[in-house]
Structures are given as C-alpha cells and as structure tokens.
Amino acid sequence: xxxxxxxxxxxxxxxxxxxxxxxxxxxxxxxxxxxxxxxxxxxxxxxxxxxxxxxxxxxxxxxxxxxxxxxxxxxxxxxxxxxxxxxxxxxxxxxxxxxxxxxxxxxxxxxxxxxxxxxxxxxxxxxxxxxxxxxxxxxxxxxxxxxxxxxxxxxxxxxxxxxxxxxxxxxxxxxxxxxxxxxxxxxxxx
Amino acid sequence: xxxxxxxxxxxxxxxxxxxxxxxxxxxxxxxxxxxxxxxxxxxxxxxxxxxxxxxxxxxxxxxxxxxxxxxxxxxxxxxxxxxxxxxxxxxxxxxxxxxxxxxxxxxxxxxxxxxxxxxxxxxxxxxxxxxxxxxxxxxxxxxxxxxxxxxxxxxxxxxxxxxxxxxxxxxxxxxxxxxxxxxxxxxxxxxxxxxxxxxxxxxxxxxxxxxxxxxxxxxxxxxxxxxxxxxxxxxxxxxxxxxxxxxxxxxxxxxxxxxxxxxxxxxxxxxxxxxxxxxxxxxxxxxxxxxxxxxxxxxxxxxxxxxxxxxxxxxxxxxxxxxxxxxxxxxxxxxxxxxxxxxxxxxxxxxxxxxxxxx
Numbered sequence: 001x002x003x004x005x006x007x008x009x010x011x012x013x014x015x016x017x018x019x020x021x022x023x024x025x026x027x028x029x030x031x032x033x034x035x036x037x038x039x040x041x042x043x044x045x046x047x048x049x050x051x052x053x054x055x056x057x058x059x060x061x062x063x064x065x066x067x068x069x070x071x072x073x074x075x076x077x078x079x080x081x082x083x084x085x086x087x088x089x090x091x092x093x094x095x096x097x098x099x100x101x102x103x104x105x106x107x108x109x110x111x112x113x114x115x116x117x118x119x120x121x122x123x124x125x126x127x128x129x130x131x132x133x134x135x136x137x138x139x140x141x142x143x144x145x146x147x148x149x150x151x152x153x154x155x156x157x158x159x160x161x162x163x164x165x166x167x168x169x170x171x172x173x174x175x176x177x178x179x180x181x182x183x184x185x186x187x188x189x190x
Numbered sequence: 191x192x193x194x195x196x197x198x199x200x201x202x203x204x205x206x207x208x209x210x211x212x213x214x215x216x217x218x219x220x221x222x223x224x225x226x227x228x229x230x231x232x233x234x235x236x237x238x239x240x241x242x243x244x245x246x247x248x249x250x251x252x253x254x255x256x257x258x259x260x261x262x263x264x265x266x267x268x269x270x271x272x273x274x275x276x277x278x279x280x281x282x283x284x285x286x287x288x289x290x291x292x293x294x295x296x297x298x299x300x301x302x303x304x305x306x307x308x309x310x311x312x313x314x315x316x317x318x319x320x321x322x323x324x325x326x327x328x329x330x331x332x333x334x335x336x337x338x339x340x341x342x343x344x345x346x347x348x349x350x351x352x353x354x355x356x357x358x359x360x361x362x363x364x365x366x367x368x369x370x371x372x373x374x375x376x377x378x379x380x381x382x383x384x385x386x387x388x389x390x391x392x393x394x395x396x397x398x399x400x401x402x403x404x405x406x407x408x409x410x411x412x413x414x415x416x417x418x419x420x421x422x423x424x425x426x427x428x429x430x431x432x433x434x435x436x437x438x439x440x441x442x443x444x445x446x447x448x449x450x451x452x453x454x455x456x457x458x459x460x461x462x463x464x465x466x467x468x469x470x471x472x473x474x475x476x477x478x479x480x481x482x483x484x485x486x487x488x489x490x491x492x493x494x495x496x497x498x499x500x501x502x503x504x505x506x507x508x509x510x511x512x513x514x515x516x517x518x519x520x521x522x523x524x525x526x527x528x529x530x531x532x533x534x535x536x537x538x539x540x541x542x543x544x545x546x547x548x549x
Binding site for chain 2: 003007010013014017018020021022024025026032033034035036038
C-alpha cells in the first residue's frame with residue numbers, strides 16, 4: 001500500500017473506533033446503557049418473580065414424604081447430603097433421623113431432585129443465603145433419633161395415609177369397583 | 191544577582207501579598223510549594239484517577255467505583271490507605287539503589303514540570319525563563335529513569351521491558367520536539383507563561399487555529415504525548431496483560447503507588463501542556479477586571495474545563511483503539527508524526543511571514 005493509502009486506512013480505523021465507543025458513552029443508544037445491577041441497593045431488574053421457571057435455588061426436603069431411600073445422597077457429586085435412618089414399618093419406608101444438606105458445598109446441579117422417587121426433595125426459589133458463620137449453611141430436615149412410641153405413632157400414621165391414598169386412587173379409576181372393594185372389606189371385618 | 195520573587199515564582203509573590211512584606215522569600219516559596227502541592231498537584235492526580243475509572247466504566251457500560259463516598263469520590267483515599275498497608279517487597283535487584291530511586295526521580299521530574307505550567311495568571315510555582323525546554327527535558331528524563339529502574343532489575347522480562355521503553359522513547363522524543371516549535375514560533379518565546387499570555391480567549395485566538403500549521407502541530411504533540419504516557423493503545427513497554435514482566439511489578443506498597451501516581455501525573459502534564467500551548471489554557475474570552483484577585487479562580491475553572499475535555503479524550507482513546515505493535519509504533523512515529531510535525535512548523539512559519547497575528 002502506498003503511504004497515502006496507509007494514512008487513509010489509519011484515519012478510517014480511528015474514526016470507526018471512536019464512533020463505536022462513542023455510542024456507548026452517556027447511554028446514547030438505549031440498548032447500550034449501563035447494565036450493572038447494584039444488588040442489593042437497587043434491585044433494578046431481578047426480583048424473585050423474574051427468576052426463570054425451573055430456577056434451582058436452595059433445597060427443601062418435605063420430611064413427611066421422604067422415604068429415606070438415599071437416592072439423593074448417592075447421586076450427589078459432592079456428597080453434601082448426609083442421611084441417617086432407622087428402620088420403619090415397611091422395607092421401603094424408613095424413619096429419617098438425620099437429613100443434612102450442606103449448602104456451602106452444594107452446587108445446585110439438581111440431580112438429587114431429579115432422582116427423588118417421592119418428590120419430597122425440591123428446589124425453592126430462594127437464593128439469598130449469606131450467613132455469618134458457615135455452619136449455619138447446613139440445613140437439617142431430619143426428625144431426630146426417635147423413641148419407640150414416636151415411631152409407633154408414625155407407623156400408624158403411615159398406614160392410614162397409605163390406605164387413604166389407595167382408596168383415592170381406586171375412586172379416581174372407577175367408583176363402582178371402589179364401592180365393591182369397600183363392601184368386601186366391610187364383609188371381611190364383620 | 192538580585193531576583194524579584196515575582197520573576198521566579200509568581201505564586202510565591204501572590205502569597206506574599208497576603209503577608210507582611212518582611213517575610214523572607216524562602217519561607218514564601220516553601221509555603222507556595224505546599225499550597226501548590228495540595229491545591230493543584232495532588233488534587234489533579236486524584237481527580238484524574240477518579241475520572242479515568244469513571245469514564246472507563248461509562249464506556250464499558252459499568253458503574254465504576256460508587257461505594258467509597260458518594261459516587262465513589264473517596265476511592266483515592268481508600269487506595270492511598272491500602273498502599274500504605276501493603277508490604278514493601280524488596281525483590282532481588284542487581285542495583286538496589288537504582289531500583290529504589292527510579293520511581294522517586296521519575297515522579298520528581300514530572301512534578302517539577304507540572305510546577306512550571308501556569309494554572310492561572312498568578313498560579314505558577316516556578317516560572318523559569320525557558321520553561322518549555324525544561325519541561326521537554328524532564329519528559330525525556332522521566333522515562334530514562336524508568337529505564338534505569340528496569341535495567342537494574344533481576345527479572346529478564348523487566349529488563350526487556352526497559353529496552354522496549356527506550357524504543358518507545360525514541361519514537362516520541364523527536365515528534366514532541368518538532369511539534370513544540372510551532373507555539374514557540376508563534377509567540378516568540380519558550381516561556382510557557384508568556385506563550386499562554388500571547389493567546390486570547392476566543393478559539394480563533396488560540397495557537398491551535400492559527401492556520402493549518404497549528405492544527406498539524408497540535409495533533410502531532412497530542413499523539414506524541416500519548417505515546418509518552420504509555421497508556422493503551424501505546425502501552426508497549428509495560429501493560430496490563432504482561433504485568434509481571436513490566437516495570438511496575440517490581441514494586442509494592444507505596445513505591446507501586448508512586449508509579450501509579452506517575453501515570454496519572456503524566457496524563458495531567460500532557461493535557462496541561464496541550465492546553466497551555468495550543469488552546470489558550472486559562473485565558474477567558476471575557477474581561478476579568480470585575481473579579482480582582484478572584485480572577486485567578488475563574489481562570490482556574492477555565493483551565494480545568496479544558497484539561498478535563500482532553501482527559502476525556504485520552505481516556506476515550508484508551509478504550510477505542512487496538513494496541514500498537516512496537517514496529518508499528520516506531521514506523522508511525524517516523525513516517526507520520528515527524529513529517530507532519532515538520533509540515534506544521536513550515537506552515538506556521540509561512541503564516542507568520544504572511545503577517546498573521548493572534549490577537
């Protein structure tokens with residue numbers, strides 16, 4: 001390139017560069033305004049309602065539904081779920097004594113929620129977890145080690161719940177067969 | 191030889207007018223230095239560091255510092271305190287004295303040059319007879335001192351960075367010298383205060399618009415001073431991506447702060463020089479008889495608004511242009527800046543011969 005072509009190209013580069021950055025200054029173009037969100041002072045855009053539908057926040061375990069199957073702690077890549085159980089009335093339902101999720105190690109991958117068979121372990125939409133000491137981030141959902149009476153009462157409760165669930169399922173399938181079954185059960189008991 | 195204090199240091203004479211006429215001159219000069227330091231130098235460095243961060247953030251769609259004080263105005267204070275608490279690492283150097291002295295001497299040269307630049311009609315700390323020549327020498331020497339520092343280091347990368355600094359120096363010295371000729375020709379003196387006083391308040395009375403020669407010389411001086419500052423896009427010698435191979439990395443704590451202050455002081459000196467030589471630094475278009483002594487303040491505001499405009503341009507350029515390779519830098523300097531500077535001087539001389547004057 002000749003000297004003058006080089007000069008012209010240099011000046012054109014300069015002009016293009018300055019024009020590009022100029023549109024970023026003063027927020028001239030509305031699509032190029034400052035995008036920094038000054039959390040938590042000014043929640044400019046993100047409210048909890050703005051979160052995506054399947055947002056994976058802190059975990060919550062509904063212990064009344066949890067069966068203590070340990071699928072979640074087995075699949076966890078970081079081993080942040082600690083479970084201790086005692087035997088329950090049936091083989092597939094245990095008394096969950098200790099259920100600790102260490103949220104300081106959790107990476108919120110969602111694998112534990114995916115494998116939970118009873119759907120007791122779910123994600124909440126809570127993401128604000130700043131605490132002053134790291135031990136507070138271990139969330140415990142366990143029922144604690146139980147006395148015999150507590151376990152017996154819980155076993156009864158489970159049986160009742162199961163019966164009701166069966167009844168409801170049958171009712172939804174066919175009211176006639178539900179009525180027949182109820183009559184045969186009442187005949188058995190008498 | 192007897193000197194009038196107002197000949198050497200108009201600022202000291204200005205201060206002396208507030209005290210009794212029997213105060214010794216050395217005391218007045220010490221006072222003047224202290225006032226100038228805390229009133230002009232330190233605030234200028236601080237303000238430019240703040241402006242640099244905020245303008246850069248604005249261009250990058252960020253907010254910049256906004257926690258320390260309202261709008262982040264006290265960020266410089268927390269930075270200062272932080273540097274005092276950092277450990278002063280003494281990395282092994284072949285010449286420890288040179289390495290330690292380097293930043294201090296470079297800073298001293300730049301600060302003494304800033305003291306020679308007039309900020310308003312009485313606020314010149316040291317009005318040397320040929321102040322432009324002194325400032326030109328100080329500009330060169332400050333980089334030379336940094337070269338000693340990196341040459342005396344024990345890290346290979348730093349030594350090479352020092353040599354790159356020498357190459358950069360070779361590419362800005364001649365264009366600066368050539369471009370400085372234009373204002374000297376137009377005003378007939380090398381004294382910076384007299385050059386400023388020879389310009390007027392209106393744009394057509396500035397040296398920048400004194401024919402096409404002013405524009406050429408002004409652009410060449412601005413560009414060459416940008417190369418001297420060593421900021422992007424000319425940060426060949428020492429830049430952010432090769433920080434551990436640069437000059438600033440040898441130091442920590444207050445010595446590192448010296449070099450950071452040096453960067454902002456060079457920005458300030460460059461913009462001051464541009465404004466004083468080409469844009470009629472503090473001369474206002476309107477008459478200032480009304481203000482009396484307060485005319486200094488009005489002129490100071492005029493000076494600062496022009497410097498602020500140039501600082502904005504310097505920061506804007508930093509984020510707009512891709513970095514120059516060292517061979518591109520040298521070829522740009524010798525193939526474009528030097529010829530353009532010479533053309534500017536020739537045109538200025540032609541305009542002077544044609545009998546054009548400024549006011």
